[in-house]
Amino acid sequence: MIFSTYWFVVFAALVTAGYWLLPAANWRLPFLAAACMVFHFHFAGPAGVLPIVVLGVVVYAIGLSRNRHACAVGIALTVVALCGYKYAVFLSHDLLGALFPVAAARSAAWLSATLPAAAPLGISFFAFEFVHYLYEVRRGAEPLQSPLRFLLFAIFFPTLVAGPIKRFRDFDPALEAGARDVGAADVIAGLQRIALGFFKKIVIADNLTAAIDHFAPQMGELALGSRWLLLAAIAARIVTDFSGYSDIAIGAARLLGIRLPENFNWPYAARNLPDFWARWHMSLSSWIRDYIYIPLGGSRVSRLRRATNVFVAFALCGLWHGPAWHFALWGIYHGAGLALQANLNLLPVVGTPLGRLFAAAPPLGWAFTQLFVWIGWLLFFFPTAQAGKMALALFGLHA
């Protein structure tokens, strides 16, 4: 729940009031750090705090050293921690299990005895921020010297749980500016943004969720139009739920005068798939671009390599959402879509005419893009087999 709790409402109100009332701007960041620790401990508990503290200390120390090899080790360590907490059971059960069932059963038993029942709060987000930090330091960026600033980067309460994924070279100056220049306009903008976020979540997304939960299991029995309406509800649900969350995070930071990166820019207005990914979960897609796609070679390689890079980047992007095949497939689905779109003109017979058609009629490109994205949400939300059945049902077919 996190943001949808009375505790958070009261906490955010008290922190904002305290932050504003502090007589000196240089007291604001230590105060904020203390508040972030309280928030983190309240929602994550000791078991959730420990991994981020340990990993954070290591990443901070490695960053200070500026040693390229140490940075690489730090990145590997962070990735191992992320995989260990989040994917170990999945990898052991679904991958190892297919090849070596006995060994998989043993490792599953060991993992369930060793790992906590749930991964530490926000691990997917802070792990990506740490990787970004070390990657940039390794490339020569100035590391954060102040432990206080690093702590705030690591556990800044509005973004701790689900982003937006920050970049330290933007965030650190934003912290400084917030503490120094927070003003009345920030409070107005912050409160409006928070209200908008909760409106999206509580009024739209949650009501849609209840309706979707009711209708999705019986999708095949609905009239064709209602099936498409259900798909539209699913598409509206995810955007209002997640952009609502991002609005609350951005608004809560804005109350403190701190600007966070945006996460959404009208994704359902996108006219093609690259455009969609430039508008959807922007802090993640840009991370994937900068720290997976480009290091793999980006677009400065052969067509085939480029397509493979997109494919790999999006498969990982899908898996980032959770240790399940349908997430991986969702990522691959988008990777395939992007690769196809980039190489449309290579398709025999239909490629060139299709390319011309999309160029001549942009609304057609928009419609195809949204159709592709919306059907993709079925893979995102439902187990693969059910998603397949639902997709067929949209076209009047029954599996």
Next chain:
Amino acid sequence: MPQSYFSSGRIFKDFGRLLGMFALGLVVGVFFHYLLFRLGLPVQPFIYAAF
């Protein structure tokens, strides 16, 4: 200065802005009141908070 402020019509513009902001505050206040009620009923967890 005050004369030009009044005669230029800026006072009406500023008053309009203040009134608009007050009205927006009213709307946000109603929503916050509802939000406090709604948070006590079952709410769905945020999708991305689970990731």
Next chain:
Amino acid sequence: MNASASSPKTAGAIWLLAAFAAGIIVSLTTLAVVGRQAAEKNFHPGFTRFHQKIAPDTKYYPTIHEMMAIVRERAAGGKILVVVGGNSILYGVGQPAGHVWTERLQRELGPAYAVVNLAMRGAGVTDCAAVVAEALRTEFPRQIYLANASPTQASFPDGTPSYRFVFWEAIAKGLLIDDPTRTEAIRERYRLRPDTLGGLPEQRLREALDAILSFDDFWNRFTFATCNTIWTRERPVGLDSFAPRKIYTDNEPDYLTFPILDRRPTGWRFDAELGFSRDVSLLAFTLAPSGLWVPNQPLWDALAKSIGGAIPPSLRARTLIILTRNNPYYLDRLTPAEQQRDDLAHTLSVQVWQHAGCESVDCGRGYTIDDYGDRIHLSSTGGEKLAQQIATEVRRISTKLQY
């Protein structure tokens, strides 16, 4: 920094913030005042009970003031107040509107009494109705609170987890007696059973905010009269899903119209229900070598202790606890020894409640199979018998308390 604070741009922003904040404050204050007034008057016309569409089963959580307003309207004019609490048995599951046992009780008692059924499914002795009656103790000093319990059922001092929101709302609004024994019992409950704490700190925070802003009262009334703001599958068609709760009627089915096999199951369902009937007194006694049933004392002591922490001493004399029995369809099939144990459990439980200063009565003895709709719930005919028996008890208590 100081220079920027006095710049025209910032000064303008401060005025805008002041206007914005004033708007928020005006909204919150107005809605708080309206909310407080909204629950002053009963907005449940012709209230019989909190049927499923206006109960927590469907995400509707009546507030303490909302329930108090129902009682006030019903008991106006100096009537003796009879508040009915307890679980689905006293709520009247299986008794359709118009044939609910409390309606019969009202007719039995006549216009000098006001019977209000605030029982809810799965509720206990200390839930909703108990809190409402306690909150109205000064306004309606001539009151009788009644609820049902099974023989060794201990009571949570602040209510069962599903309904404790009413208790904590009343606490936040300062409506309850400051009873140190109850406070200590609550503390002990959560010390011994921290797993039951659940969302209580959040609940208490909510109630503290609600005591200031009255959002529950305002939006409950809005939900009931104007628009249900939560999508409900009760009417899952388009905007109908947001229809106000007032459109729903009490459509509790009539057990007497159910097929006989549903009411008198055979096979595995019978075996399961028979097992439940046996379990009612299973742990309450052990069989001594002499062949006599000996009370399992720690269990009975726990019951006595729980009463001490659950009901403030000053309220016990007007509290009537009804020990309801299982359907004879099952009881008659217990062994004679088990039947004797069941009888003893009810008798001893009545004594424990009475010893604590409450009134207590054993109901269901002599009821027929047709008086029940299932193992525990009464049909309309059973409800009539219960109403007659309880009317006698209510009159007796009224006389005793010089009402």
